[in-house]
Amino acid sequence: MANTYTQMYIQFVFAVQNRISLIHPDWKDELYKYITGIVQNNKHKLIAINGIPVLYS
Numbered sequence: 001m002a003n004t005y006t007q008m009y010i011q012f013v014f015a016v017q018n019r020i021s022l023i024h025p026d027w028k029d030e031l032y033k034y035i036t037g038i039v040q041n042n043k044h045k046l047i048a049i050n051g052i053p054v055l056y057s
Contacts (some may be wrong), residue, residue, distance in 0.1 A: 009047070023051050 016022060023031060032049050039046045 019052075021052060 020033060028051060032051075036046050
């Protein structure tokens, strides 16, 4: 079919056992930039990237 447009959204969720917060605030931004670079190098568009708040005791 001519002029067919397809759009697909995929959501990735990374989680560790017991949902422990392992992303330290000092390197969170660098990690998000790295993941964004991987997505863009594969010619995809990243709509949102985020994480849960870190609760350290």
